[in-house]
Amino acid sequence: MMGLGTIITVLLYLLFVGYLGYRGYRDTKTAADYMVAGRDIHPFVMALSYGATFISTSAIVGFGGVAGMFGMSLLWLTVCNIFAGIFIAFVFFGGPTRKMGHHLDAHTFPELIGRRFDSTFVQVYSGALIFLFIPLYAAAVLIGGTAFISSQFGINYNVALLFFSIIIAAYVIMGGLKGVMYTDALQGAIMFVGMLILLVVSYTKVGGVVEGHRQLTELSKTPSLFGGIGFQGWTSMPKFGWGDPKYDLWWIVVSTIVLGVGIGVLAQPQLAVRFMTVKSKKELNRAVLMGGIFILVMTGVAFTVGSLSNVYFMKTETITGTVMGEDKAMVIAKRERNVNPRPANADPSKPHDPDTKALPAIVMDLDTTGDGNADTYIISGSFVDKVTPLLPKAEITPAGYKVGDSVTVRPRSNAYMRALIKLPDGRYECMTSRIIPLFIRSAMPSWFGLLFLLTLLSAAMSTLSSQFHALGTSIGRDVFEQLGHTKGKIDTVRVTRIGIVVGILLAVIISYLNPGTGFIIARATAIFFGLCASVFLPTFLAALFWKRATQAGVIASMIVGTFITIFWLVLVKSAEASALGVVFKITGGKASILAGHGNWHVVDPLIVALPISALVLVVVSLLTKPLAKEHVDYCYGGPKVEQ
Amino acid sequence: MLGIDDPLIWSAYLLCLLSTVLCVVYGALNWNKGESKE
Secondary structure, rough: OOOOOHHHHHHHHHHHHHHHHHHHOOOOOOOOOHHHHHOOOHHHHHHHHHHHHHOHHHHHHHHHHHHHHOOOOHHHHHHHHHHHHHHHHHHHHHHHHHHHHHHHOOOOHHHHHHHHOOOOHHHHHHHHHHHHHHHHHHHHHHHHHHHHHHHHHHOHHHOOOOHHHHHHHHHHHHHHHHHHHHHHHHHHHHHHHHHHHHHHHHHHHHOOOOHHHHHHHHHOOOOOOHHOOOOOOOOOOOOOOOOOHHHHHHHHHHHHHHHHHHHHHHHHHHHHHHHOOOOOOHHHHHHHEEEEHHHHHHHHHHHHHHHHHHHHHHHHOOOOEEEEEEEEEEEEEOEEEOOOEEEEOOOOOOOOOOOOEEEEEEEEEEEOOOOOOOEEEEEEEOOHHHHHHHHHOEEEEEEEEEEOOOEEOOOEEEOHOEEEOOOOOEEEEHHHHHHHHHHHHHHHHHHHHHHHHHHHHHHHHHHHHHHHHHHHHHHHHHHHHOOOEEOOEEEEEHHHHHHHHHHHHHHHHHHHHOOOOOHHHHHHHHHHHHHHHHHHHHHHHHHHHHOOOOHHHHHHHHHHHHHHHHHHHHHHHHHHHHHHHHHHHHHHOOOOOOOOOHHHHHOOOOOOOHHHHHHHHHHHHOOOOOOOOOHHHHHHHOOOOOO | OOOOHHHHHHHHHHHHHHHHHHHHHHHHHHHOOOOOOO
C-alpha cells in the first residue's frame, strides 16, 4: 500500500492531466482541431507527444528487462529509434506528409494514403486493419499499466482497470488530439526527468561509465542460462550464424527487436498523423532537436540501466530480513505454450506443465518489510550438480540460520535470476518485467520510487491515449464514414467519439478477460509493429516519393504484406505461433512449420514480408495504368482536378 | 573502448550519442528554415 504523500502526488498529477485535457476540449472548435490538433501545434509539444506516444511502459520496463537478460546489444534498437525513428522520419518523411496531408485535407493516416491513391478501398482497408489490431496493442499497454497500479496501490485489478480507462477515455473523447498532445507533453516531460535521474544514479552506483561497463564485461565470463542460444555476455553481441540453435539469440535481437521495432515505428498510423499537426517544415526541424534527445534518454537509458543492473545485483546488493522459509523448489526460466511436452516414457501419474521449462533450485523466502509476509525470494543454491554452475549462490550471514532468524543476504545473482516471483502453486518464476522495478526499489533512493511511479503512469497513459484516438478515427472517419456514406450527414467528430468509445470498450474487454500476461497479449506489440511495417511502409513511401505508384500496386502490396505477416506469425515464428496455437494442430506439436530448418522460427516476419510487399508494389505498379497526371500533380501541391 | 571489449557494442553506444548530436545539430542549424494558408 502507498503512503499519503504518494497518493496526494498522484492525485495532483491526475488533476494536472485533467486540466490539460480540459484545455484541449476548450481549444477544439473544428473537426481538424479534434483529429489533427488544428495543424498548429508547438514543435516541442509535437516532439514530446511523438516520443511519449512511441515509448510505453513496455519500452521502459519490458525492453529494459530484456536488456537485463540479454545485455547491451539492444542499444542497436536505440540507434535505429533515433536515426530512423526520429531523424529520417522527421527530416525526410515529416515534411512531405505534413504538406500532402494539409493539401489533401487528410485527417488520418488511412485518409492520407486513400486520397493520395484516389482509393476508398485503401482508406477503408487501412482503417479496418488498425481497428482490428490496435485494441490488442492497447490491451497489452492497458494490462501492464493496470497491473502496475493494482500492485502499487493495493487495489483490485478490475477496479484499477475501470479507473485507469475512464480517466484516459475522458480526456481523449472530450479533448481530441489537442487534449491528447497537451497531456502527452506533460507526461513526456515527467518521463524525461525520471529517466535522466535513473541514468545518473545508476552509473554512480556502479562506479562510473567506464568502470560500470568494465565490471559488466568481467561478469560475462560466468556461465549463463542463455549460452545455448548464443549469449556471450552483457557487453557482447550474441553469436552470429545460421542453421544452429546457438544462433537463435542473434536473430531474436537483430530481426525482432532491432529491425522489427526500429523499422516498424516508421509506419505507425498514430505516429505518422503527428506530422500533420504542425503548420510548417520549420516546426518539424525544431522538433527533431527535442525528439532525438528524448528518445536517447528513454530507450538508451532503459537498455543501459537494465544491463548495468546485473553489476548491482551481483556485486553490491545487500538485503536484510527475516527468514520465512527455505526449501527445494522449481524455478521457471522459460514460459511458452507447449515448450516442454510430456516425454513419451514419463510417469503419467506425476504432474507435468508443458508450458514451462524449470530449474531445480534452493530458494529462500525473506520478509524485508517486517509485516510477517515474504516479499523477496533469493536463490541460495541448487540441489542438482548439473545445474549448480548456472545458478547464483547467495552469501548469507550469520551461518547456521533457521526460520524466524534475522539474516543479511548478498544475492550475488544476475538480474534475471534475481527478479523472482512466487506462484500460488509453490513454484517460482523469473520475470524480466520485474528487473527494472526491482532495481529501482533496491538501488535507488526511496523518493525516486514516486518519480518512477509517475514516469510509468505517464508512459502508459501517453501511449494509450493515442491508441484510443487512432482507434476512434480509424473506425469513425475511415471505415464508418466511407462505407456508410454519412459524410456531411453526421458530424465527423461525433462519429469519431463513438468510434473511440467502441475501441476503448474492446481494449477494456480484452484486458478484463486476460488479467495476467496472456501468451497472445505478450506478443501484441511485436505483432502490431510487424504488421504496420509490412502493410503500410511501402505504401507510405510510395505515397510520398514515387509518383508512378498505382492504385493496383499499393492495394496488392498491402494485401500481400498482410497475408505474409499473418502466415508467418501463425505458422512460422514460434513465439507468436505457439501463443496462437494453430501451428500445433498442423505440425503435431511443433511450434513452427519450419522448426529444425535453420533459424527461421525466430526470424521476424518483417524480414520476409517487407521486401516482398515492396517488390509487389513496384512490379504491379509498373504493369498497371498510372493514376491521372492531374490527380498526382494535385497530391503534390498542384491545382485541384475538376471532376 | 568505454570498458566494453566488443566493437559492435561500443560502436552502438557511440552511435546512439552521435545520432542524438546529429538531431540536435540539424534542429539548431534549421531552426528558422522550412512557408505554412484560405
